[in-house]
Amino acid sequence: MVSVLFSPISIKGLPLANRLMRSATFEQIAAKDGDVSPKELDLYRDLAAGGVGLIITGIINVCEQGRISPRQNSLSTDGHIPGMARLASEVHGQGGKVAVQLFHAGRESARMHAWRGGGPAAGPSALPGEAHFPYENRAMTQEEILQVVDDFGKAAGRAKEAGYDGVQVHGAHAYLLGQFLSPHTNHRQDEWGGSLSNRLRLHLEILAAIRAQVGPDYPVMFKLGVADGFEGGLPLEEGLKAAELLAQAGCDCLEISQGLRGDNYEQSEFHTKVDRPGGEAYFRSWAAKVKQRVDIPVAAVGGVRTPEIAEEILARGEADLVALSRPLISEPSLPARWQKGDTARTRCISCNKCFELVLQGRHISCIFDRQESANKV
Ligand SMILES: Cc1cc2nc3c(=O)[nH]c(=O)nc-3n(C[C@H](O)[C@H](O)[C@H](O)COP(=O)(O)O)c2cc1C
Numbered sequence: 060m061v062s063v064l065f066s067p068i069s070i071k072g073l074p075l076a077n078r079l080m081r082s083a084t085f086e087q088i089a090a091k092d093g094d095v096s097p098k099e100l101d102l103y104r105d106l107a108a109g110g111v112g113l114i115i116t117g118i119i120n121v122c123e124q125g126r127i128s129p130r131q132n133s134l135s136t137d138g139h140i141p142g143m144a145r146l147a148s149e150v151h152g153q154g155g156k157v158a159v160q161l162f163h164a165g166r167e168s169a170r171m172h173a174w175r176g177g178g179p180a181a182g183p184s185a186l187p188g189e190a191h192f193p194y195e196n197r198a199m200t201q202e203e204i205l206q207v208v209d210d211f212g213k214a215a216g217r218a219k220e221a222g223y224d225g226v227q228v229h230g231a232h233a234y235l236l237g238q239f240l241s242p243h244t245n246h247r248q249d250e251w252g253g254s255l256s257n258r259l260r261l262h263l264e265i266l267a268a269i270r271a272q273v274g275p276d277y278p279v280m281f282k283l284g285v286a287d288g289f290e291g292g293l294p295l296e297e298g299l300k301a302a303e304l305l306a307q308a309g310c311d312c313l314e315i316s317q318g319l320r321g322d323n324y325e326q327s328e329f330h331t332k333v334d335r336p337g338g339e340a341y342f343r344s345w346a347a348k349v350k351q352r353v354d355i356p357v358a359a360v361g362g363v364r365t366p367e368i369a370e371e372i373l374a375r376g377e378a379d380l381v382a383l384s385r386p387l388i389s390e391p392s393l394p395a396r397w398q399k400g401d402t403a404r405t406r407c408i409s410c411n412k413c414f415e416l417v418l419q420g421r422h423i424s425c426i427f428d429r430q431e432s433a434n435k436v
Contacts, residue, residue, distance in 0.1 A: 063373040071278040071311040075112040079394045082360045082382035083160040085117035086423040093133035095142035100149045107155030109392035118162035121214040125163030134214040144221040158225035159218040165235030169194035182238045183245040212268030225278030231316040237284045241293040241319050278311045284318030288326035293318045306353035314358040315346040333362040333409040347377035358382045365404045366397045388413045389425040
């Protein structure tokens with residue numbers, strides 16, 4: 060069989076050895092001040108040696124107001140450049156490619172604000188807490204929004220200076236850009252709210268600010284949530300239009316995921332019932348719809364677990380790349396294993412115990428590794 064999965068591709072001139080992308084994964088193992096830790100150097104070296112075509116880092120905060128955890132890396136100041144440069148060179152030393160995921164949590168930084176004794180976190184609109192998110196937040200001022208735009212631009216400039224191969228803006232899930240795009244959390248009446256083009260203004264301004272810092276030839280990607288996980292949130296048709304507008308504005312690659320989360324894992328980006336027939340690659344139809352509307356590379360993420368499904372998505376032209384998160388937590392060398400011909404599905408069972416560790420403020424790990432080390436004791 061001719062493998063599309065292990066054929067090369069390039070994103071804005073950046074050559075990638077294969078079509079497998081490591082979807083951004085927050086490991087909670089940064090040093091306390093947001094600097095790169097020795098554990099991170101080991102983890103990224105293993106990932107790069109495992110053969111994935113492009114690594115997207117975990118969330119990297121662009122400013123302190125948008126931070127979600129004390130154990131999160133940062134590019135909010137020039138002082139973070141040397142540490143982040145070590146991480147990039149660890150990946151390059153293994154022949155890998157790596158892009159930074161630029162992130163602002165918006166209202167989801169509430170726990171950090173509370174922990175630091177600050178006031179409520181800021182999002183697009185002042186909102187009361189909800190059942191699954193019991194923190195009220197305040198609305199950002201116009202000045203704060205413009206500051207965030209500037210912060211993303213400057214952080215991208217630092218990523219380039221630190222030697223990264225590109226940046227990906229986090230525009231998916233529960234965080235600031237997803238909050239601006241969704242009519243559920245964005246009730247603004249000014250030019251940052253209301254119509255789709257207003258709710259997408261933050262994304263487009265950030266893209267322009269990044270481009271001004273990194274120049275025309277540097278890969279600038281977005282992970283985009285094209286629909287919220289519940290009724291009454293961002294509708295798919297608007298998310299697809301947003302993808303089209305981002306591509307027209309000069310975004311170089313789109314990874315297609317979900318927007319805001321509902322009340323359970325099945326209404327989030329972390330589905331659990333991935334082993335059932337039809338459960339694998341649960342957002343592939345969204346990626347396929349985006350692919351029909353844009354002429355930049357599109358990545359499908361969410362529940363890809365077998366090389367057969369990955370090949371099928373690529374061969375049918377539903378996406379140009381497939382992205383994996385939980386399988387690479389469990390098996391960083393999965394791409395190399397598949398490429399060598401051992402095509403058994405990942406050992407990841409999508410139990411989300413890795414994510415639950417992160418929620419508890421602990422280091423990421425796979426439950427199977429924890430069981431193995433417990434058995435050795
Ligand atoms: C522990 C954990 C941390 C994650 N951290 C991030 C992150 O930093 N940024 C992001 O965009 N998505 C993050 N995700 C979501 C994944 O990138 C991915 O979209 C989702 O897990 C579905 O893909 P999968 O089925 O291959 O795991 C995280 C997922 C997990 C399990």
